[in-house]
Amino acid sequence: MRNIFIICLLVIVASSAFAADFVSPIGFEPTESNKSAVIAYVQESVRNEYAVLGINSESALRMMEEENLRAFKKLLTAEDKEVLSRVIKQYCGIGMCNYVTINMMYEEEMKAKNTQLEW
Template structure:
């Protein structure tokens, strides 16, 4: 019984510590998903600004970047082109680039949508 309880608590602690990315276009606006998005953003911002090459681990920077990412996530939930969004997420979250934050994803989504209607002219 003790062993089962310890394993269950360890699994719960791991799942709380490792928040998963939620695809903005799959977001259903549940409280559980809102909490998961917030946890992911906090984890990713801390990783980017406290554990990487950037040494900008102060409360002002962290809160500012968390707010920026949450705003970008909310805007990204309104995206219309699934193919472009999936490609951006693949490029920035699943490849060698470690830039899987909602600010970058939404910015690159917007740039790709805009570039799709442009062509090179003299």
């Protein structure tokens, strides 16, 4: 399991250098231009991530594009923009700048924020 995570991390880091400009969900205005920018970012980043793995299946690409767009839309309703901003900075800083990862880690941060260690 750890090896799979490391491989995925390396793929994402390697592919991030080729991706279009990241569009932050924080303060996103849903204009047609901005929506097009999100779609372009998602398509390019997914294509690059999968190209590194040697996967060029149209069905796999569409599935992951849909997952990223769904995650972006979910991030638009994030309640704690400070936590979201920190997650974006942290994960984009290490090349893991896709909306699925950001959404997953935002949700984990929100869960951790509201829990305490108990015996």
